[in-house]
Amino acid sequence: MKLTVKGITDEREQWTQKGFVLPDYDIGEVVKTTDAAPEWIHFGAGNIFRGYIACLADELIGRGELKSGIIAADSFDTEPIEKIYRPFDNLALLVGLRARGDRYLRVIGSIGKACAAVGEGFEQLKKAAQADSLKMISFTITEKGYATKDINGGVFPAVSADIEAGPEGALSTALGKVAALLFERFNAGGKPLALVSMDNCSQNGEKLRQGIMFMVSGWEQNGKVKAGFKEYVSSKVSFPWSMIDKITPRPDPKISEELTALGIEDMQPIVTSRKTFIAPFVNAEMPQYLVIEDDFPNGRPPLEKVGVYLTDRETVNCAEKMKVMTCLNPLHTALAVFGCLLGFNKISDEMNDPDLKELVYRLGYKEGLPVVVDPGIIRPEDFLKEVLTERLPNANLPDTPQRIATDTSQKLAIRFGETVKAYNEKGEAGSLELIPLVIAAWLRYLTAIDDEGKPMERSADPMLDEMDRHINPDWFAGKAPFGAKDREEVRAVLTNAELFGTDLVSAGLADKVIEYFTAMLDHPGAVRGTLHKALA
Secondary structure, X not given: OOOXXXXXXXXXXXXXXXXXXXOOOOHHHHHHHHHHOOOEEEEOOOHHHHHHHHHHHHHHHHOOOOXXXXXXXXXXXXHHHHHHHHHHOOOEEEXXXXXXXXXXXXXXXXXXXXXXXXXXXXXXXXXXXXXOOOOEEEEOOXXXXXXXXXXXXXXXXXXXXXXXXXXXXXXXXXXXXXXXXHHXXXXXXXXXXXXXXXXXXXXXXXXXXXXXXXXXXXHHHOOOOOOOHHHHHHHHEEOOOEEEEOOOOOOOHHHHHHHHHOOOOOOOOEEOOOOOEEOOEEEEEOOOEEEEEOOOOOOOOOHHHHOOEEEOHHHXXXXXXXXXXXXXXXXXXXXXXXXXXXOOOOXXXXXXXXXXXXXXXXXXXXXXXXXXXXXXXXXXXXHHHHHHHHHOOOOOOOOOHHHHOOOHHHOHHHHHHHHHHHHHHOOOHHHXXXXXXXXXXXXXXXXXXXXXXXXXXXXXXXXXXHHXXXXXXXXXXXXXXXXXXXXXXXXXXXXXXXXXXXXXXXXXXXXXXXXXXXXXXOOOOHHHHHHHHHHO
């Protein structure tokens, strides 16, 4: 059995007998319509796109509500397009991992074209950007894809280079390439468009808007664009906010083996040279949420017909705060840093550890839930209960603390800083105990020494080099003294509102963080001991 259009057509009965849901529409016609009248481009051709967003389009096409497919684009890593999309005719295979152990198997045929945003692929994207039919460009490029400056306020070299190059130059950033597509659209008549961030970060639409406008303003100042372009982007391009939620771990080799045993060929995962973990299949949990601000000036697909909440910005903001700042993401980060330090390789296993389970229950119910604003469309108490009792303990979901620990520095400000601010506004920040504990654990994680005193590989993070200038691994077990001067250096780090979302010294939490951190450095086993004592 081959995961190709011919394969699922010629062997349709064999696929369906083995439990796969297949596209019941003409994929060839969808491809033709996508080319002739594109409606939707998506940047970030990874797992959550294929396992969730493309699946929504697949349902709409199957119902006759959408005629063209999504154009999948990737500006960061071109290998998935070459190795995972093209050999499989842009089909994706979703393996839904239910907590009870059974699988939901579905072939997704809604990706009408896949383009690496370089060379010929970028020219194809420019052509699509000019089309009056185009309604939206959406994104799952991670929060760092929108960043223009480093933590010290310096413009990233790649961003500076793109500003200098202009829209017709050699561009390397997603922001530069998307701004160049907007310039193509402006020159083709200036039809409106929605740029929709679906990334898992706070106020994602605003982050995208700021990044695009930074690039556009730089081009205008450098005389790289025609007069009126910045005004076009400001007035005719919308940047809706959204909240997305579906856990899509790296592809599990065990799932690959299961699919191979079913007779499907070439299901092996790959790791690209840019460390993208991807496979012809996506393994994902079944619960999923997508809430989008309904601001689409050139129209949109009827996403509400496939379970997406279309609403106003305030409701999106409340839903996003519920998830990202209190009821899921902070719990994930807590499990990530402690899990790495304590030698865990699976999130669900951590939920069988009494200390870690107690940590996330208290973090959610005691420190998070009291400052949640009910979005009205999803009940926070129900959402948190599902997270703690069904989603995180799902043993069939191959998610790891090492994956969640990726880019932690980019997440702390939102996952914890906003909650600290909410308590600070009430004059109650000093009552927080678990957020300081988790931040201390992250500092301890940065030493790259686990709780047994063994070397530990850290997950990728753009701030590792910067933090290595402040955190000395020799502090562990007294190899080098953690003296008064060192404490003051750590305290200075804790004042960084860019990193933590607020000045933790001013919030009155720095002493707690340093106390926990010092305790975790003391000896092998001190992370576990400090965690257990904090929960006593």
